[in-house]
Amino acid sequence: MDTRPLLALAALTAALTVALTACGQATESAQPSPSAPAADARHRLETAKADCMKRQGFKYIPYVAPEKPPTEEQRRRNSGDYPAMKKYRQKYGFGVFAAHVYPKEMNQPGTEPADNPNKKVQGQLSGAQLGSYKKAGDVCMIAAAKQVLGLELKSYDDYYEQMNAAVQRAVNEQLDSDPKLVELAGAMATCLKGKGHTVGDTTPSAMSGRGQKAFLAQEDKLGRAQDPDVPDVAPSVKDGKIAMFYPPTLTPEEARPYLDKEIKAALDDLECGKDFYPAYEPRSFAIDRQVFDRFGM
Numbered sequence: 001m002d003t004r005p006l007l008a009l010a011a012l013t014a015a016l017t018v019a020l021t022a023c024g025q026a027t028e029s030a031q032p033s034p035s036a037p038a039a040d041a042r043h044r045l046e047t048a049k050a051d052c053m054k055r056q057g058f059k060y061i062p063y064v065a066p067e068k069p070p071t072e073e074q075r076r077r078n079s080g081d082y083p084a085m086k087k088y089r090q091k092y093g094f095g096v097f098a099a100h101v102y103p104k105e106m107n108q109p110g111t112e113p114a115d116n117p118n119k120k121v122q123g124q125l126s127g128a129q130l131g132s133y134k135k136a137g138d139v140c141m142i143a144a145a146k147q148v149l150g151l152e153l154k155s156y157d158d159y160y161e162q163m164n165a166a167v168q169r170a171v172n173e174q175l176d177s178d179p180k181l182v183e184l185a186g187a188m189a190t191c192l193k194g195k196g197h198t199v200g201d202t203t204p205s206a207m208s209g210r211g212q213k214a215f216l217a218q219e220d221k222l223g224r225a226q227d228p229d230v231p232d233v234a235p236s237v238k239d240g241k242i243a244m245f246y247p248p249t250l251t252p253e254e255a256r257p258y259l260d261k262e263i264k265a266a267l268d269d270l271e272c273g274k275d276f277y278p279a280y281e282p283r284s285f286a287i288d289r290q291v292f293d294r295f296g297m
Contacts, residue, residue: 039067041296045148052140058133060140061117078285080278085270093262094212094269096219099247100255149296160242163295170287175280176203184276191272197265208280211269215262222248 046062053060076084092098092106099106125133138156145151145159153159175181181204189202199210217234223246224232230246237243250258270277291297 038293038296039064041148045144045296048144048147049137049140052143053136056136056140058136059121060137061121063116063118065115078281080281082270082274082277085277086267089263089266089270091263093259093266094215096212096215097250097255097259097262100250101252101259103252149294151295157242159295163291163297164242166291166294167287170291171205171284174287175283176205178204181276181280184279188273188276192268195268195272197268204276204280205284207273207276208284211265215258215265216245218258219247220245222250 042064043062046064050060050062070078073084073087077088092102095106122130122133141156141159142153145153151159151162153162185202185204185207188207189199192199200206201210220234224230224234226248227246234243234245
């Protein structure tokens with residue numbers, strides 16, 4: 001079964017997550033477009049990886065997926081605009097079970113064009129060769145990240161974990177400690193409790209991601225039940241680490257009842273957060289961009 005690592009923090013549940021894993025699901029926000037220096041760093045990172053792979057005896061073609069500029073609707077959602085967020089949530093909820101009902105619209109694995117030429121390169125390798133290829137890729141990512149970005153990595157995954165941790169630190173320092181955001185998040189929590197929703201952590205970042213997190217957990221539970229090779233209960237995730245989610249195989253008809261519940265919860269969340277999101281989202285989005293630039297994402 002396909003596994004989908006998603007960044008645990010709501011600040012990066014933007015299709016952020018999608019770009020980082022190349023197999024995520026589209027969520028309410030659009031990934032921040034890279035600045036010119038970040039875009040240049042991405043190309044230099046790919047070139048360095050290709051040079052390293054060649055020295056390891058493997059072919060690797062430098063590839064940076066073309067960026068789609070955010071639409072006006074996405075820009076409005078990223079600013080916390082209530083009408084734009086409501087329009088999205090009325091159809092997609094938090095963007096979780098909508099991936100099963102609208103797979104093409106949500107850019108699910110198998111629905112996107114196979115543009116990356118390295119997929120073809122890997123497809124021509126034997127099982128043993130592919131294992132060696134992936135090990136070399138790990139070594140070369142570590143080397144390229146140090147050469148281009150000045151990062152000290154332990155593994156390929158460590159790149160994303162360090163980026164996730166950097167976002168968490170920035171959110172904790174800049175958003176979760178902001179008195180106005182704390183006040184707005186508290187008011188949102190009180191409103192949601194009044195509507196019958198369970199609310200735990202009321203920090204601004206937790207309130208931003210609580211709804212999607214709950215439905216991701218529900219989706220993950222279904223996926224784990226379908227796969228006998230994974231634990232039925234998800235392990236706890238340490239700060240900065242990337243949670244692993246196991247999406248189930250659902251037809252649009254099977255997923256529809258889950259999405260209907262998700263839509264109702266998402267609209268309640270938005271109604272209670274109509275003052276919170278315009279204050280939180282633009283700053284969260286700016287943090288994403290700052291960190292992504294630093295990591296050449």
